[in-house]
Amino acid sequence: GNSVTQMEGPVTLSEEAFLTINCTYTATGYPSLFWYVQYPGEGLQLLLKATKADDKGSNKGFEATYRKETTSFHLEKGSVQVSDSAVYFCALSAGNQFYFGTGTSLTVIP
Amino acid sequence: DTGVSQDPRHKITKRGQNVTFRCDPISEHNRLYWYRQTLGQGPEFLTYFQNEAQLEKSRLLSDRFSAERPKGSFSTLEIQRTEQGDSAMYLCASSPGTGAGNTIYFGEGSWLTVV
Numbered sequence: 001g002n003s004v005t006q007m008e009g010p011v012t013l014s015e016e017a018f019l020t021i022n023c024t025y026t027a028t029g030y031p032s033l034f035w036y037v038q039y040p041g042e043g044l045q046l047l048l049k050a051t052k053a054d055d056k057g058s059n060k061g062f063e064a065t066y067r068k069e070t071t072s073f074h075l076e077k078g079s080v081q082v083s084d085s086a087v088y089f090c091a092l093s094a095g096n097q098f099y100f101g102t103g104t105s106l107t108v109i110p
Numbered sequence: 111d112t113g114v115s116q117d118p119r120h121k122i123t124k125r126g127q128n129v130t131f132r133c134d135p136i137s138e139h140n141r142l143y144w145y146r147q148t149l150g151q152g153p154e155f156l157t158y159f160q161n162e163a164q165l166e167k168s169r170l171l172s173d174r175f176s177a178e179r180p181k182g183s184f185s186t187l188e189i190q191r192t193e194q195g196d197s198a199m200y201l202c203a204s205s206p207g208t209g210a211g212n213t214i215y216f217g218e219g220s221w222l223t224v225v
Binding site for chain 2: 004032034036042043044045046049089091093096097098099100101102103
């Protein structure tokens, strides 16, 4: 079946620290991979995506590379800001469906 | 493009009452999804539409839940005889269609509290 596993949070970092949030997936076929971000009380917003192996998605300083050999799509940012505090969801698309991880809460302190 | 809009944003209801949520997708998006999200969890799939056809329903969707998309544009999700376990955020999302990299875009969500 299709599923996504994320590292559990919460994650607390100081401003300007390096961020990694791990995501691995199980899928039949060739899924597309996504990271979504959710701010308190809001819906999910697309952060970045990658549609095939070795693709790198990037947006707002965040990056993730589609690694088929390790079935991973880890999210990274070189220098986090307080405004990056949110919950981050890894997701995959296979066929007509989207599958989400349980989310990783990030808090960035000044 | 305006985004996906949902109404109401918040609803408090007594157990046993019926509630209805509305979703207006991004115009020209022919796919529409409903998800449910509880605190600390990711979105759980409920159902989706291709135009006006409801193509898939989750086993999570009990008989008390019904969704419609009568003209292939807006959609409604109705919950009958609400229970406290229905308290959650109900998320609507839309997408332009299928294919590699097909992306879904979420609305702000409708919070339901059953007391």
